[in-house]
Structure formats: structure tokens, C-alpha cells
Amino acid sequence: MAECVNDSDAEGRISYGDHVVLKRGDVFKSVQVENKKKVIFEKQWFFLDNAVGQLYGTRFEIEAGGSLKLKITILFSPVTDSKEAGQDNRHIVDDGRSQKLSRDDIETLKEQGLKGQEIVQQLIDNSTTFKDKTEFAQEKYIKKKKKKYESDITILKPSTRLLAMMYHDREPGKICHLRYDTLAQILTLGNIHAGSKIIVFETCAGLVLGSVMERMGGYGSVIQMYPGGGPTRAGMESFGFPSHFHETLHEFPLCKVNALLAGTLDLSEKDETSGVSEEKNSEPQSMEVSVDPQEEMRRAERERLREQRAQEKKVKMEEKRKKLASAAALLEGRNADGLVIASRFHPCPVLMGLLKFVAPSRPFVVYCQYREPLIECYTKLREQGGAISLRLTDSWLRHYQVLPNRTHPVLLMSGGGGYLLSGTTVAADAAKARNQHKSEEPVAKRLKLEKISSSCDSSA
Amino acid sequence: MSFVEYSEIIQEGDVVIIFLGHESMMPIKVQSGAQTQTRYGVIRHSSDLIGQRFGSKVTCSKGGWVYVLHPTPELWTVNLPHRTQILYTTDIANITLMLELKPGSVVCESGTGSGSLSHSILRTIAPTGHLHTVEFHAQRAEKAMQEFKEHKVSHLVTVRNQDVCKDGFGITAIADAVFLDIPSPWEAITHAKSAMKRKGGRLCSFSPCIEQVQRTCEALLDHGFEEICTLEVLLRVHDVRTVSLPLPDFGPEEGSADSSQMASDVGQEEVPNTGNTSVICRTATPPREMAGHTGYLTFATKPRD
Numbered sequence: 013m014a015e016c017v018n019d020s021d022a023e024g025r026i027s028y029g030d031h032v033v034l035k036r037g038d039v040f041k042s043v044q045v046e047n048k049k050k051v052i053f054e055k056q057w058f059f060l061d062n063a064v065g066q067l068y069g070t071r072f073e074i075e076a077g078g079s080l081k082l083k084i085t086i087l088f089s090p091v092t093d094s095k096e097a098g099q100d101n102r103h104i105v106d107d108g109r110s111q112k113l114s115r116d117d118i119e120t121l122k123e124q125g126l127k128g129q130e131i132v133q134q135l136i137d138n139s140t141t142f143k144d145k146t147e148f149a150q151e152k153y154i155k156k157k158k159k160k161y162e163s164d165i166t167i168l169k170p171s172t173r174l175l176a177m178m179y180h181d182r183e184p185g186k187i188c189h190l191r192y193d194t195l196a197q198i199l200t201l202g203n204i205h206a207g208s209k210i211i212v213f214e215t216c217a218g219l220v221l222g223s224v225m226e227r228m229g230g231y232g233s234v235i236q237m238y239p240g241g242g243p244t245r246a247g248m249e250s251f252g253f254p255s256h257f258h259e260t261l262h263e264f265p266l267c268k269v270n271a272l273l274a275g276t277l278d279l280s281e282k283d284e285t286s287g288v289s290e291e292k293n294s295e296p297q298s299m300e301v302s303v304d305p306q307e308e309m310r311r312a313e314r315e316r317l318r319e320q321r322a323q324e325k326k327v328k329m330e331e332k333r334k335k336l337a338s339a340a341a342l343l344e345g346r347n348a349d350g351l352v353i354a355s356r357f358h359p360c361p362v363l364m365g366l367l368k369f370v371a372p373s374r375p376f377v378v379y380c381q382y383r384e385p386l387i388e389c390y391t392k393l394r395e396q397g398g399a400i401s402l403r404l405t406d407s408w409l410r411h412y413q414v415l416p417n418r419t420h421p422v423l424l425m426s427g428g429g430g431y432l433l434s435g436t437t438v439a440a441d442a443a444k445a446r447n448q449h450k451s452e453e454p455v456a457k458r459l460k461l462e463k464i465s466s467s468c469d470s471s472a
Numbered sequence: 473m474s475f476v477e478y479s480e481i482i483q484e485g486d487v488v489i490i491f492l493g494h495e496s497m498m499p500i501k502v503q504s505g506a507q508t509q510t511r512y513g514v515i516r517h518s519s520d521l522i523g524q525r526f527g528s529k530v531t532c533s534k535g536g537w538v539y540v541l542h543p544t545p546e547l548w549t550v551n552l553p554h555r556t557q558i559l560y561t562t563d564i565a566n567i568t569l570m571l572e573l574k575p576g577s578v579v580c581e582s583g584t585g586s587g588s589l590s591h592s593i594l595r596t597i598a599p600t601g602h603l604h605t606v607e608f609h610a611q612r613a614e615k616a617m618q619e620f621k622e623h624k625v626s627h628l629v630t631v632r633n634q635d636v637c638k639d640g641f642g643i644t645a646i647a648d649a650v651f652l653d654i655p656s657p658w659e660a661i662t663h664a665k666s667a668m669k670r671k672g673g674r675l676c677s678f679s680p681c682i683e684q685v686q687r688t689c690e691a692l693l694d695h696g697f698e699e700i701c702t703l704e705v706l707l708r709v710h711d712v713r714t715v716s717l718p719l720p721d722f723g724p725e726e727g728s729a730d731s732s733q734m735a736s737d738v739g740q741e742e743v744p745n746t747g748n749t750s751v752i753c754r755t756a757t758p759p760r761e762m763a764g765h766t767g768y769l770t771f772a773t774k775p776r777d
Contacts, residue, residue, distance in 0.1 A: 024671055069672055069776045171572045193566055193705050200565035203544045205595045206575040207477055227596060229575025349478050371480070372527025373542040383710070387754050390712045400491055400539060404710040404756055407562060412702040412768065414689040419682060431710075438491075438539045439528045 026063050026070075026167060031252030033174045035166040037159055040178035042170060042250040050078065056163060068169045076125060083164050098144040112138040128162030148418060170251050172199075172223040179219055179247065187216040187247075188356055188381045191429025193409045195220065198352060199227055201434045202377045206231035208349035209342065211369055213237040213266070213362055215355040218247035220379075221261075224352060230257045235339055235348070237366065239266050239357065264339040269365050272340055279337045347371040354379035359433075360389050367398065372439040379430055386433040393435065402435040473526075474624035475543060475591055476598035482521050482540065487623060489547045490515070491539040499543070499551045501622070512536025543623070545591040555612050558588040559653065559678065562707040563766055568596055570771050571649040571674045575600055580643070580650045580667050582606040582636035582660065584616045589651065594625045603629040604643050604667075606636045636660050641667040652677040657684065658691035665695050670777045680767045688770055697772035704768055710756035718750040 026032060026045060034041045034053050041053045045060045058078040063070070071083040098104075113121075113134065121131050135157055136142050142150060168174060176192035184190075198220070204210060204227040212234055214220040221236055225248065228234065236243050243263050264272075271277040342348075348370045353362050359378045370376060376399070380386050386404055393399045407429060411422045473479050473486035482488060486502045492510060500508050506517045513533030515521065520530045526542040541547060546561050559567075567589070573579060577597045584590055584607035593603050607613040613633040620626040632642045637656060640663030641647070650664040650673070657677040664675055675697065677688050685702055692700050 067671070067776060173570055173572050176569070192569065196565040196569035197562065197707075200561060200568060200592070201546060203546065203595065205476060206599055226574050229600070231575060231599065347480070371478075372525060373540075374478070374527070375544065375546070383756055387712055387756055391754060400493075401495075402712075404712055406708050406710070408706045408708060410704045412685070412704070414685055414700070414702045414770070416686070416690070419686060436491075436541060437527060438541075439525065441529060 024068050024169075026060075026066050026068060028064055031170055031250050032060075032068075033168045033170050033178065033250075035168055035174075036163060040174055040181070042175060042178060053165070054163070058165075060167075063167055066167070068167060070167060072165045072167065074163060074165065080165070096143045097147040097150055100146065101144075101149070104141050104144055110139055110141040111135065112140065128158070131161045132157045172226050172251075175219060175247065175250055176223065179217065183217075187219050188354065188379070189428070189430055190216055190220070190354060190379060190381075191407075191409065191426055193407050194379065194429040194432065195223060197405070197407060197432055197434075198354065198377045198379060199223060201375060201432070202350045202352050203375050204228065204350065204352075208232045209235070209347070210350045210352065211235045211237060211343075211348045211366055212352045213355055213366060214352070215239070215244065215357070216247065218243075218245040218249065220247075220352060220354045221245065222248035222251040222253075225253060225257055225261065226251060228260065230254070230260055232349075233260050233262060233342060235262045235264055235342055237264050237266050237269070239355075262339040262342060263335065264343060265336075266362075268336075272343060273365075273368060277340060279333060279340065343369050349374050351376040352379075353377070356381075359385050360392055363389050363433075364392065364396070367437065370437050372437050374437050376435060376437065378433040380433075381430045383431045386431050389433050398437060398440050399435045400438050402433065404431065404433050406431045473542065475545060475548070476595055476625055476628070478526075478542060480525055482524050482526060484522055487543050488521065488526070489541040489543055489551060491541050493538075497541075497547065497551050499548070510536075510538060512538060545588075545595045548591050548623075549588045552586055552588060554586050555615060556583075556585040558586045560588070560707075560763075560766065561592075562705055563678065563769065564589055564592045566703075566705050566769060567651060567676050567678075568592065570769070571651065571676055573597060573601075573649060577601045577648045578604070578646050578669075580604045580606070580641040580647045580664070582641065582652060583608065583654055584613060584631060585653065586612075587616045587619055589653070590616065590620075590629065591623070591625070593651075594620075594628050598625070598628055601628065604632065604641050604647070605629060606632045606634055606639075606641055608633065608635045636663060639663075643667050645670055648673045650675045655684070656687075658687040661688070661691040661695050661697075665697075665774060668774045672774045672776045675772045675774060677770045678767045679770070680765070682768065685768045685770055692770070692772045696775065698775050699773040700770065701772070702768050702770045704765070706763065706765075708762060709759060711759060712754070712756050714752060715755055715757075716750045716752045721749070 028045055028047060030045045032043060032045055034043060036054050039054055043051055043060070045064065048059060048061060050057055051060060056074055058074045058080055060080065062080040063072060066082070072080040073083045075081050118131070121134060132154065136154070142153065145153065172195070173192070176195050179187045180191055202210070204224050206229045208228065209232055210224055210228070212221050212224055221234070225234055238244070268277055346369050351366055351370050353359055353366070355362065359380050363378055367376060378386065378389060390402055390404055393402060409429065410425050413420055413422050473483065482502060484502055484504050487499055488502055490498045490500055490508070490510065492498065492512070502517050502521050504518045504522060508515045508517070510532060513536060515530060515532055515538070521540060524530070524540065526540060528540060529537050530540055531537045549558065549561055549564070552558070573593060573596045575597060578601055579593050579597060581590060581593065581603060582605065584605040590603060590605055597603065605616070607616060610633050613631050617626070617631045620629050620631070634642065636654060637659040644666055646669060647667045648669060650667060652660055652664065654660060657679060679685050679688065689700055689702065
């Protein structure tokens, strides 16, 4: 099978360390492939080792003992040969006895290692009402049983589409209920593309960051602004970007934004905590008076380790300082090409603070799960100026079941996928500060006003 | 300026978007010596545009002002000259995400139409991807090609003037994604499949009518496509306004303690609640009318051969 593959599939093979997406039916799970790691997915457990070396997009079956086996794709064989079907359900009575197999019987079949398809066939053969069901009802029955007993796993390369759908289904709380169609709007309205310099502030587990990085393709730079001690990137890591993508990623703590704006950011700043810990360590040492040579040796060893650790810490700190300096340098130009905000924080102060780093004529997009904070942002931006084309939107997503004679919207739809405020920056107006309210008025009106005042002047 | 790269300063030959206020914009091509008339007066390209920064305010001859904006596919979509019905940003955004487009993607599209989606695709797949777009209408194909040149993206796109249902996309086994916006997409599925990479890819078909979707889905199933999914996305724009809700007058409250207190406070018995007859609040309201349907988007995955 391997020989017949010749299109750039070297990168298309699964290897250890890869971040992959497992798919069963419509359910996704993101995992990293590791040696002999047990993975639990959809109430089944297995090891991914056998998948290593196989191509992405391959379908697997789970065998006893949790090993994966390539699924041999036989052409769809009809489960029922007889095309016997009822017209309607007037004679179908729900007496709870239509299935002749008991729960124990089914368990036994499973233990015998019967294939999913064979179990489904057994269920159909032992259903007394199956032949009386309508053709459509039969199809639905088979589909339902297949979903339960046939458990193929497909291993896919991660993408924004898969991860955004996965997060939305599995952990919407972690991504502030950002629905994938809303994420799609963010990326498009933000004009995210290769070569730009984009500022991202998100608390969506790193999903938004990852999707921005995917659209930039490793060209340009992304500055992630983060709250608290450090940036969250689990979602971004799940994309499994090549290492050169990471070189374009910078980070800057939100708590230093004011200092940066005021020009008082001290880059030589020492990390206070490390200084304290060093002092603490040295104190008990000076108290020791033991002369036991073994104790002495142990102490020397401890000291050596301590020094090593201190050295490592120093290197790390130096790295951290360098990273901070490079992010600060990128921000200081105040010429970013875009701003994306999607967080659980109140968006208003974030937007007002970070918009200062964006060049004129660039798009910005703010996501919020709720509408009211964005109304506030809108009002504030209108007052302050510096932005045009403000739009407060949300989108509505409906899925359809498309089947012969059975096409209709699916029964359940998502109630809401959050709200967006988007707009374009413009050059700050010098006259604006003096004359804030006047320039807020529509242009035509202002013209009229100016005319009136000038005619008044001339008449006077 | 280019549709795939930002620049700071306006130069000769650039396409700029003039923002006139309140959703009113116009695209213009910058040429030294040229003039553009707006309702706020004339804009002289040499003095008002060339050498200015994108995003700056330009004062026109009558004293009014406009902003000059850097072009983006989204601004182009609302300003482009229509040769056909076009796709708008909401659908485009979902198509881009669901087709998994990114820098380096090779994409097939038909028809090119007015090039609204094309510009967006080009922005996303640059600098290493390529768009193969097929338009059976010779004049439209020609016009699209000319626009791509003016917008400095022609190195990323090949326009073919042929019938996609008969002649396909003109390429084999190199596409990551295919997009169809034609009246009979089911007739192009075979060609779509052969254009796509052996390792598989994504397909999207846009159709306004459910009967078209029905036939397309059947064809996709027949050709072994998987993950077939039809959806519809609508954008709701909220108008931010201040509204005032008047408070009803129930008359004076008989014998109640606070009513008498209020009366004594205000010192006016005939008109209680003066100055407090309405509540003002900031709200967002939906527009009176909105686009209720653009088209159904059908997505599918071509599995590995």
C-alpha cells in the first residue's frame, strides 16, 4: 500500500510527537501521539503506536487490547438484502419485546469479538418489527445502531475548523462560547494574512491565537498580550505548528502596557522573586557549623546543584527579558496591522488600551459573549474617535439534513455564538480633542453649520 | 499597496477606498494629476493622496472631509463594480474557515463572477498559494484578470475562460480546496474531484435553492465524498442607539407613606414625578429589514484516494 503513494506524503505520515485530531462520527478529540500512551476517546481506550508511520486521514479499528488496526474499506454492503418494508406504522406496537436479543446476548456477542457490522446485522435479524418499518425508518434504525456498535477512528491533521468545532462541542466554557462561524468572522474581518503584525488578546485557551497563526502561515508577527503570570497556549499547541511558526510569536504582559505607553518600561528590571529565594537559601547555610566530612560533601553537592539551578534561572530570566524587549520593540512602533480581542475580561479597557498600538487604516475585531459590554465599547469609541465603520454584529448558524425526501433544518441549533464589534482605525484627529462633539456630527450637518456660521460672519 | 500586503503611504497606481461616512464609500485609482469628485468637493490626487498615510483625513474643496483607507478584500466586496450577484463577507468568512484555507493552499473556484470571493481567497493563500479560477463568460474573465493586475495579485491567480461543467478546472491532483458557485454544481463534482490532491481536500458549493443542494449532495455521495454538511449563516447587524422609555403615570398613590413624603419633598402636589417621566437607556436594535437568505453552503471532504 505504501508504494502507491507518491504525492508529498512525507509530511503526511503520523509520527511520534505529532499533535493529531481523532475523529469518530462527528466527535473530535485532540491528542499528542506518544509512545505507549493510553488514549481514552468515546468510552474506548487504545494506544496510538500502530498509527505511527501511517498516512493522515487513515481509518482505524480498535482491537482487543487497545491496539489500532487499519480498517479495510470494503465497499458499502447493504445490511439488508430483502427490500421488504412497510408503508406506515399503524400496526407497529411498542410492547418493548420487538428485539429478541437480550442485553446479555449483545454483551456476549461483543465479548466474542464480533465486528460492529455483524452485531448490527444480528440486531436487525432479531428485530420482529424491522420488516414492518418504512424504508426511511429502517435506514434511521441502521444508522443509529451503526453509530453505537461500529467504532472506526480516523486520525486527522489539526486545523482551525476541526479544533474550533471540537472546542465548541466539548468545552465551550473554555473558549467563552465562541462559535466557529464567529471565529470565521473574526479572522476575515480582521484581515488576518501572511506578513502582517497582529496583536492578539485572548482567554480562549489559545484557540484564537492558533487560528490567527494558521492564517499567517509563519510570515509576519503575532504579539500575544496576556493577563496574569503567562500566556495560555494549549489550544495553539494542538495545531502542531512547525518550529519556525513559533519564532514569529511574541508575548507581552498586559500589566506592563501602561508602563510601555508612558515610556517608563524598565527592561533591565530584575526578577525580585529570584533575589529573595537566593537570600533565603544562603541564610541557613551560614548557620551550619557541622564539621562532619560526609555532611560537608553533601553540602558541597547541594551547593553545586544550587549554583547550577541559579545559573539556569539566570539564563531563563535573560531569555525572558529578551523576549519582553523584542515584544516591546514591536509594540512601540505603534504600527500593528490588526487587533483581535476575545476574552472573558471587560472588553472596553482592553480595546481602548491596545488600540493605541495599531496603525491607522487597519481593522480590529472584539469578541464578547455578551452584547452589552460591546455597546459600551461602541459608545466610547464614538466619543473618542480614531475609529470608523463600527459594526456590532452576531451571526446565526443553521445546519440542514439533506436526504432524498427528508430535507429539513436539523432539530437543534446553537442559541448564540457571541457578539463582535469590528471597525477600522483612522488617524487621530488633532482638532478632535478641542472640538470633540462638533466633529461627531455627520459631515453633511457640519458643512451646513459651517456655512451658516460663515454667512453670519460675512453679514456681520 | 497590494491586496495581500499592507503599506503605510499612498502611491501612484494604488487603489484606495474613500470613506465618505455612514457606510458610504468609493474605490478610486490614484493617478497623479487626476481629480475625483465627491459630494464634499474635489479630491486632487497629487496633493491630497500621493504621499499621504493610509487612514488619514483629507479635506475636500468644499470644506468637508473624507478618510482614505487601505484596500482590503472586505472593503472591496462592498465597493466593487458588480458584474454578477456576489458573495458577501459573512459567507466568505465561513467558506474560508471550512475549506481550511491558509497561506500555501491551492484553490479552485468557479465562477469567478465579480471576483468578490477571489480577492478574499488570494489574501488568505498568499504568498505561496495559488488560485485557479474558471469563468465561462469571456468578458467577465477578462475583466477579472485586469482587476487582479491592478490589485497586484495576478502572480497568485490563473483565470481560465472555459465551462467548468464540461472542461473542468484545467488542473489535476493539485488542489487543496474547491469552491463552486454555479447554477448546476452537481455537473462539476467529477471535475472537482479530479482537481483535488490524492491525499484529499475540502469542497464547498454555494446554492440559493434547496433543490440545487439536494442534487449536489447526491452527486457528492455518489463520488465518495465524506462529512457532507449543509449550513446557512446569517449576519445580524445591531444598531447602537439611545432610547427613552416613558414611565406611565398611575396618579398619586393614595395614603402611601412615600407618596406623601415625595409630595412634600418636591413641594408640588399636582405633578408628582416631574423630570422623571422617562428612562433613557443605551441599547442595540436590529435593523427593520435584513438579508434573510443568501444561499446554502454545502461542504464535503474528499477522502484520500
